[in-house]
Amino acid sequence: MPTSTQTTWPEGVIARYLTVGGATIDLTHGNRDYPTDDGIGENRNHTSAACTGCPAAEEFSHWRVVKRMTFDDRVRNPEAADRDARDWAQCHAETCRAMPGPGQP
Numbered sequence: 001m002p003t004s005t006q007t008t009w010p011e012g013v014i015a016r017y018l019t020v021g022g023a024t025i026d027l028t029h030g031n032r033d034y035p036t037d038d039g040i041g042e043n044r045n046h047t048s049a050a051c052t053g054c055p056a057a058e059e060f061s062h063w064r065v066v067k068r069m070t071f072d073d074r075v076r077n078p079e080a081a082d083r084d085a086r087d088w089a090q091c092h093a094e095t096c097r098a099m100p101g102p103g104q105p
């Protein structure tokens with residue numbers, strides 16, 4: 001595993017994985033407003049993982065549905081989303097052989 005590829009990370013990148021093809025997968029946090037039925041809308045945070053070598057990307061919501069006795073509740077759990085994103089990035093890094101395109105670090 002090469003360790004000499006120490007480049008400046010883009011702003012907001014919380015974790016970076018090196019793929020076997022030499023590209024990177026960047027993990028970032030993001031916000032997006034979703035419309036809801038009541039028209040108020042809600043803001044949902046997520047952790048996204050995106051490969052710079054190929055179009056593969058995944059989003060992991062910070063909100064998890066928790067079953068209560070009589071209703072489903074949403075609980076914010078960024079750590080779980082980060083963990084899922086890291087798992088996805090690790091898995092993709094081991095299989096992706098796409099080279100980073102021109103202009104990529």
Ligand SMILES: [Zn+2]
Pocket residue numbers: 019051052053054055056092096097098
């Ligand atoms: Zn890839």
